[in-house]
Amino acid sequence: MRKSCYLVTGQITKPITELTLIAKKLESGDFSTKAKARGKDEIGVLAGAFNIMTEKLEESYRGLEQKVLARTKDLREAKAKDEAMLASIGDGFVATDKDGKIVLTNKAFQTHLGWSEKEVQGKKLSDVVPMLDGAGKAIAETDRPIMKALRQKSTTTTTTTTTLQYKRKDGSHFPVYITVAPVVLEGKLLGAVEVFRDITIEKDIDSMKTEFISIASHQLRTPLTAIKLFVEMLLKGRAGGLEKKQKEYLEDVSFSTERMITLVNDLLNVSRLETGRLKIEPVQIDLAQYVKGIVEAAQPLCKPKKCQLAFENQGSIKDKVGIDDTLASQVFHNLITNAIRYSKEGGKILVSLNKKANEGYIVSVHDNGIGIPEASQKRIFEKFYRADNAQKAEATGSGLGMYLAKMILEASGGKIWFESKENEGTMFYVSIPKEGMKEKKGEKSLA
Amino acid sequence: MNKKKILLVDDDRPIIKAYSEGLEQAGFDTTIAYDGKEAMEAIKKEVPDLILLDMIMPIMGGEAVLNELEKSNLFSKIPVIVVTNSVTEVDMVKRKNYEVAGYFVKSDTSLELLIQAVQKALHQHRVDD
Numbered sequence: 001m002r003k004s005c006y007l008v009t010g011q012i013t014k015p016i017t018e019l020t021l022i023a024k025k026l027e028s029g030d031f032s033t034k035a036k037a038r039g040k041d042e043i044g045v046l047a048g049a050f051n052i053m054t055e056k057l058e059e060s061y062r063g064l065e066q067k068v069l070a071r072t073k074d075l076r077e078a079k080a081k082d083e084a085m086l087a088s089i090g091d092g093f094v095a096t097d098k099d100g101k102i103v104l105t106n107k108a109f110q111t112h113l114g115w116s117e118k119e120v121q122g123k124k125l126s127d128v129v130p131m132l133d134g135a136g137k138a139i140a141e142t143d144r145p146i147m148k149a150l151r152q153k154s155t156t157t158t159t160t161t162t163t164l165q166y167k168r169k170d171g172s173h174f175p176v177y178i179t180v181a182p183v184v185l186e187g188k189l190l191g192a193v194e195v196f197r198d199i200t201i202e203k204d205i206d207s208m209k210t211e212f213i214s215i216a217s218h219q220l221r222t223p224l225t226a227i228k229l230f231v232e233m234l235l236k237g238r239a240g241g242l243e244k245k246q247k248e249y250l251e252d253v254s255f256s257t258e259r260m261i262t263l264v265n266d267l268l269n270v271s272r273l274e275t276g277r278l279k280i281e282p283v284q285i286d287l288a289q290y291v292k293g294i295v296e297a298a299q300p301l302c303k304p305k306k307c308q309l310a311f312e313n314q315g316s317i318k319d320k321v322g323i324d325d326t327l328a329s330q331v332f333h334n335l336i337t338n339a340i341r342y343s344k345e346g347g348k349i350l351v352s353l354n355k356k357a358n359e360g361y362i363v364s365v366h367d368n369g370i371g372i373p374e375a376s377q378k379r380i381f382e383k384f385y386r387a388d389n390a391q392k393a394e395a396t397g398s399g400l401g402m403y404l405a406k407m408i409l410e411a412s413g414g415k416i417w418f419e420s421k422e423n424e425g426t427m428f429y430v431s432i433p434k435e436g437m438k439e440k441k442g443e444k445s446l447a
Numbered sequence: 448m449n450k451k452k453i454l455l456v457d458d459d460r461p462i463i464k465a466y467s468e469g470l471e472q473a474g475f476d477t478t479i480a481y482d483g484k485e486a487m488e489a490i491k492k493e494v495p496d497l498i499l500l501d502m503i504m505p506i507m508g509g510e511a512v513l514n515e516l517e518k519s520n521l522f523s524k525i526p527v528i529v530v531t532n533s534v535t536e537v538d539m540v541k542r543k544n545y546e547v548a549g550y551f552v553k554s555d556t557s558l559e560l561l562i563q564a565v566q567k568a569l570h571q572h573r574v575d576d
Contacts, residue, residue, distance in 0.1 A: 221532035221554035224554050225459075225462055226465060229462065230461070232557055233469065233558065
């Protein structure tokens, strides 16, 4: 009786102890042990259920593990990709913390400056990479773009017009263009990222262009000046009286010389306007008197074609307006000479001045000349473009006048537009803002 | 009345010939210097009443001449008119605020206009005295 009692107890406790052990193993992630299959009694059923549960658990565990592994791999790949992208940027890249200490650099940073990532980690960018001005003088830390970006929490970009230089590890330096942006997360400043570029080539090209302008202006104008002066002396009879034909030929030489001089000046002006460093210096002048003066100065040009050129102050304007004489006279002179150039024999040209509430002052130049064909109208402000009928009518004209006028007006806040019909005439309009031409600081005036 | 003496400084022979003959015919005495160094020597020998100064020249350019004149305080004694074909030089003269009596782009300036400018500068100078 005692023995059978023990047997019964043993039959019950043994499988339960076994299941407990398996459960413990499961707890530590060991899914290898299975409960022994037993009879069909309750314990046997329990063991079976336990085994199924173990399998399911194993399955889900393995799945989870796989997922974690896959996600980890994805993340690692994404990070590597980000890092590879950063490293591959052709421009130098450096990230700093909020004190301007280097956190991360890319390959271009290292090759441009000669420092390895290890050497610069945790050091202040300003200490590692000194910044110099155009003359080679060190720029104070507080004035550097990165410190400005950190201080003002706004993106700072250097300009290519003022020269800034970065000093390499070996002491040599190069002109640099920098963009720095603060890194702000949820309103908190974390640091800044800077991208910089070596602009040695750009600087070289820029100075070559400047050099070319300078040389072209000097070299081309010098022989033209001599021709101009001697023709002037001959025409004034300084070398004796002239026969009719001699005078006529000399006038032709003079005309062509002036044309050549204008062409050189136009080319120089286009070049100056395109570099964007042109200055606009408006001075308060009586606009009506000013335009009238330009019209009067152009009267002699009307003679060959017996054109009539008149000025009308339609709005009876007496206002003083801010005008940059050099620039504005270029615009009006171009418009008036074009009107004469493309007029027929005995044509009429009217220059009017008016004022409109929205557009400001409007100067219009109206002619009844050959007009601009519809197909050419879109291209009239393009550089070097001349309409077909214009080329046939007049050999002179560089195709630069309208382009220059548009550039000058746009830079000074004005506008230019026109209405035209072939064989009927053209009406050009120029608007100048009510407050006058917009001032622009620059380093260059027109040629 | 003594003729006013104009010192012409320019390396371009045709231009300087035109200036010289034009000014002589207008009643001036002219001396010619083909570069800045010759100009400084001419000034040492005899101080002219006015200088017509080109900018880009070999050996010694116009800017160096302007600096020399400034250093030796001659600007107040001699009116200087800058005549150049280089726009960059005109910009430089304006930027550095040299006390010149005028500056002209040669190719845009007729002999007549230049003679008028010379007469005006001499007149102005006399009034200032």
